[in-house]
Amino acid sequence: MDLLIFALTIGIVYSLLALSIVFSFRILGFPDLTPDGTLLVGASVGAITLNHTNSVVLALVSASIVGAFFGIITALLHNKLKISKLLSGILVMTMLYSVSLRVMGTSNISLINSKSIWFTDFSKSSQIYNLIIAIIIISIIFFLLYLLLKTNIGLRLRALGDSENTAKNLNLNIEKLNVIGLAISNGLAGLAGIIIALYQGFVDISMGTGLVIIGLASIIIGEIILKPNNIFYLLLAGIIGMIIYQSVISIALRLGLPSTDLKIATVMLTILFIFIERIRKSKLTMDRQIGNRNI
Amino acid sequence: MKAKYFIQALLIVFVFSGCKTNKDKxxxxxxxxxxxxxxxxxxxxxxxxxxxxxxxxxxxxxxxxxxxxxxxxxxxxxxxxxxxxxxxxxxxxxxxxxxxxxxxxxxxxxxxxxxxxxxxxxxxxxxxxxxxxxxxxxxxxxWPYDKQFELIRDIFPNAKKIGVVLNPGEANTEASMKKIKEVSKKYGFEIIEAPVSSTSEIFSAANSLVGKCDIFFAPADNTVLSGLEAFVKVSRTNNIPLFVGDEGSVEKGGIATFGVDYxxxxxxxxxxxxxxxxxxxxxxxxxxxGNKGKLVVNEDALKYFNITIPDKYLNKSIKEPVLQE
Missing domain, CATH: 3.40.50.2300 (Response regulator)
Structure with a gap:
């Protein structure tokens, strides 16, 4: 039972990042690698703010703002200098390593004695409270995003994600939409950074590395399970996928898989999901004799 | 439907995996x-x-x-x-x-x-x-930096500047650098830093130090220690002696050290x-x-740079230097 609670909690905590990645990759159609960096910079700015002002709210706000700010920079690099989407993200992400080091002034900050949004004592009930807190946080973010995507601006963002050409023909201001979209997704990544840091009790300079890839893998898993056909399920797919991803790690460790082999296990899991999906789809198409649709 | 089964399966594994405790006293x-x-x-x-x-x-x-x-x-x-x-x-x-x-x-x-x-x-x-x-x-x-820098001072009485390659992204490194700067002042060295963020940058970082320093030093930095071979190469080609801080790095080509015995x-x-x-x-x-250091030297490197370890180290009863091949 403990294990279930923990796996759910950590899955939900990390699914904030998954939402950020769903937003940029899937909704906005912008393969943005910046979150690796914005998550880290959010965590470091948040930690510094927390240690100076002793205010959790300020820490959360500052982390989101800093994340959004660097998201905007990625968008501007792409918009103004016509740097490709991938490269703009990589450039900013790389830069943020130095920025975070500068911000922290060191490579590792302990938050064990700081205020937190989590229950930091170790009783069984506080584990459950933490799970509830995680669910509340993710629900709020989820519905805010969902409502946002129903507004005028949200519809424009989705139109841009569906097809850039259509968006152009509709006379949408693509550059502006990129800025707005990346500000939101990276603001979310920054927020995820400080929340994760508070959860694990420290900020370390290596904490962002590779997280976008993990996020992508979970989205793929989530999408295969939920088969989203609207925005609600698309966002949900990110969350479910991340919970499954983290749960599988928990179970694998619990069953005694050496952590050395963990990376190959998670990759295999992702490939397995895609493989099952492929077979299922090809069967469907054979059954219906539609011919070879390319999915 | 499949999703439902999958989640059920997950739950079952959770419940069972939580059950195996029984411990022999x-x-x-x-x-x-x-x-x-x-x-x-x-x-x-x-x-x-x-x-x-x-x-x-x-x-x-x-x-x-x-x-x-x-x-x-x-x-x-x-x-x-x-x-x-x-x-x-x-x-x-x-x-x-x-x-x-x-x-x-x-x-x-x-x-x-x-x-x-x-x-x-x-x-x-x-x-x-x-x-x-x-x-x-x-x-x-x-690490016993005090002893390490004393050793360098005794071998090179005229050296002034020490070039250090480091990864500022490591928690350990920061603590070490603070100590290194403190100790180097005591022995009259000036520290010149070249930062890296991954092992692939060590070669160019070390090269950037050539001409600016008399001696190289590799601190307690996992990145630098992992890519020490590049540092050794630059040190040999430019004839700048490389001192290190741990036993493993001496084996890899560093000259000598008082290392922590892990x-x-x-x-x-x-x-x-x-x-x-x-x-x-x-x-x-x-x-x-645990800073009971012991002297470790690399004989090959000593020959290459034509260095002799001062007598006071050989006679001291700390520990006989381990002569590495």
Whole structure:
């Protein structure tokens, strides 16, 4: 039972990042690698703010703002200098390593004695409270995003994600939409950074590395399970996928898989999901004799 | 539908995996949360095992280890720590800073022993080295920089500038650099830094130091130590002697050092574990700083640079220099 609670909690905590990645990759159609960096910079700015002002709210706000700010920079690099989407993200992400080091002034900050949004004592009930807190946080973010995507601006963002050409023909201001979209997704990544840091009790300079890839893998898993056909399920797919991803790690460790082999296990899991999906789809198409649709 | 079955399957595995506890009282479970594969951490672990196997024989206990390496992944270290805490082990051993912090966050009842952490106070692990407080204590691997720089001064009385390649992104490095600057002042050296963020940058960083310094030095920095070969190459081609801080790096081509003996440090860590198993409280056991350095030299490198170790080191009774091939 403990294990279930923990796996759910950590899955939900990390699914904030998954939402950020769903937003940029899937909704906005912008393969943005910046979150690796914005998550880290959010965590470091948040930690510094927390240690100076002793205010959790300020820490959360500052982390989101800093994340959004660097998201905007990625968008501007792409918009103004016509740097490709991938490269703009990589450039900013790389830069943020130095920025975070500068911000922290060191490579590792302990938050064990700081205020937190989590229950930091170790009783069984506080584990459950933490799970509830995680669910509340993710629900709020989820519905805010969902409502946002129903507004005028949200519809424009989705139109841009569906097809850039259509968006152009509709006379949408693509550059502006990129800025707005990346500000939101990276603001979310920054927020995820400080929340994760508070959860694990420290900020370390290596904490962002590779997280976008993990996020992508979970989205793929989530999408295969939920088969989203609207925005609600698309966002949900990110969350479910991340919970499954983290749960599988928990179970694998619990069953005694050496952590050395963990990376190959998670990759295999992702490939397995895609493989099952492929077979299922090809069967469907054979059954219906539609011919070879390319999915 | 498939999704539903999958989630059910997950739940079943969860429930069952939570069930296997039954522990023999004679059996002692020690979980190890190691942050990264590293020769020094392995030596530490060997030292721990040596002490514990002896203790277990004397006390007729059976020690079981659950060793997990986090592959330098912070979120994985957190997961592992939590999992290990759930097994309710007798001792949680944590090697390297992020792992220790993760363990600290995973439990407040199970005794945690950390090994090979440069600055446990700054990492927020202990309140002070003398009185750790909480459920945690361990060993620190602050390198004996004082002796190391004294050695360099004795070999090169006229050297002025020391070039250091380092990765500012490592917690240990920061603590070391502070100490290095302090000590180098004492022996009249000026430190010139060249930062890197990965092993692939070491070659160019070291090259950027050529002409600016008389001597190279590799600090306690995992990035630099992992790519030390590049540093050695630059040192040989430009005829600038490279001093290092640990035994493993001397084997790789550094000239000489007073190094932390990680095996000994591991033994110290093991002794702490024994004390806790015997009933002492971690909060009251002071952190052991293992800086009993021993002189290690690389004969090849000595010949290459035409260096002789001053007599005072050979006659001193610290320990005979180990002459490496």
């Amino acid at each position: 004679k059996e002692i479970l020690i979980t190890v949360n190691q942050y990264v594969h590293h020769p020094n951490l392995k030596k530490t672990m060997d030292g721990v095992k040596e002490v514990l196997s002896q203790w277990s024989k004397e006390n007729h206990k059976n020690i079981k280890y659950d060793i997990q390496v986090a592959n330098a992944d912070v979120s994985l270290a957190t997961q592992i720590a939590k999992q290990q805490a759930m097994k309710n082990p007798d001792i949680m051993l944590a090697l390297a800073t992020p792992s220790a912090q993760a363990c600290q966050k995973a439990t407040n009842t199970i005794p945690i022993v950390f090994g090979a952490i440069t600055d446990p106070v700054k990492a927020g692990l202990v309140k002070s080295l003398e009185h750790p407080g909480g459920n945690i204590t361990g060993t620190s691997d602050q 095996y000994e440090l591991g033994k110290d860590t093991g002794k702490l574990i024994v004390r806790i198993l015997n009933g002492e409280k971690p909060a009251d056991i002071p952190v052991v700083v």
